[in-house]
Amino acid sequence: MTSSSSVGECLVPESRIQQVKLLNASDDAYGGVTVDMKEPMDSDDFRSLLRASISQWRQQGKKGIWIKLPIEHVNLVEPAVKEGFWYHHAEPSYLMLVYWIPETPHTIPANASHRVGIGAFVMNHKGEVLVVQEIHGKFKGTGVWKLPTGVVDEGEDLCDAAIREVKEETGIETEFVEILAFRQSHKSFFGKSDLLFICMLRPLSFDIQKQNSEIETAQWMLAEDYAAQPFVQNHMQFNSIAKLCLAKKDNHYTGFSAVPTTTGFSAKKSYLYSNIQGVEL
């Protein structure tokens, strides 16, 4: 991939001018580059190009080198790793690899670290709370009535996730009231950490229609009966959450409301969750 060339009337030594093919890369804001491999390539060709490119990036003082490989180009994973790349993160459709050129310890940011879930406290005007029994998972066959729970999707607001899960599991329509509390735990899922937000919702419909294959059954249950279940009484976290729910029922608890806001630079719409008593935002 090296060719000699003359420029104007000068004879330029071969070592001075090189037409080296390199991988297409775009600069990032942290002194690194990203290669997005959209087209297929032979593994050996890729490895040669990658070597030449790294050499060039080193000369340019680049730091972190990112390669995004769509799963169709899985043949390029092995050559990248052989050139010193390691895995950063993966999604079903692609693998992101990364390499650090400087001699100093890398400052590559970590991958997403938390799964986020919601538990929904839905109480009707009779002081009854919406509870379910699950078909799968740890609660299977225990007879424990529990709050509907679910995983927050990437890109989904907590308040929307709570409404969606309740609808999916019980058919009940709701509106978001506030976050009562949240719990952080660790090593819950492939070593990741976990945040569970307890959301209070107000029901807008009352006829339960179990719609979800994960749910064995659902019902309205007096909040006091929910809290009095032996399992709830005997498990600290469940007991604490039940106490918060009862306190909320009796109007002596204030959680965090969802206040629409915009984030700093990009002015993206998002929610700030905070106590709104005694402060005007």
Added chain:
Amino acid sequence: MTSSSSVGECLVPESRIQQVKLLNASDDAYGGVTVDMKEPMDSDDFRSLLRASISQWRQQGKKGIWIKLPIEHVNLVEPAVKEGFWYHHAEPSYLMLVYWIPETPHTIPANASHRVGIGAFVMNHKGEVLVVQEIHGKFKGTGVWKLPTGVVDEGEDLCDAAIREVKEETGIETEFVEILAFRQSHKSFFGKSDLLFICMLRPLSFDIQKQNSEIETAQWMLAEDYAAQPFVQNHMQFNSIAKLCLAKKDNHYTGFSAVPTTTGFSAKKSYLYSNIQGVEL
């Protein structure tokens, strides 16, 4: 890999007894299996074994098939993908692939979806707040004094992360008081969502010693002066957070405290963050 065999005195047809080599797999709690490839293997051998194993798992009615491939065994990524596996998640040292045997839509849980960060509101007895200017990132060169922020590590409690970041950025020792608010935003980092928790901390030392290469400078600044900065005034999220900090300074705000608890089944220690006024947990 098929061999005929006789058992006792019966002649058993070849099709009835097969000694098929299969991949070692352990059952999971959801009707699936996990293969943890700890030893190296030839790519072609792996592909044959994988095919035979999938056939066996199908007969056994298995659903989700997980393969954990350490980065040393990168040669096995391509054969797995060619057999229909896709990427689930990756960490620097391994890639997790997954396959769904039934004809029905898969119920494979999603990867971690959120990055989690903290912003630290540290106020001394003079009503001054600890602020920094950053060397890199979006605030570089803006002259804006901002609260110390940082990423929560996998496995790290929010309250500990806040204390660690303040110590790393300014040398100030602190203790956790409460979570004032949190903000969820989306598409912030490789498409992942982002949760930022604003933590109030009480300083236990007062002499700033900038220790972190990410920080240009740090100082104590009157909370009112922090809030009055044009950048803070003009950006909704920053303005709201500053108002909460001022309300907290004037003792008319209640956030969420960190209440030690244990999670449901495993009794792991964790924190429940909630308002503790008017409720005994």
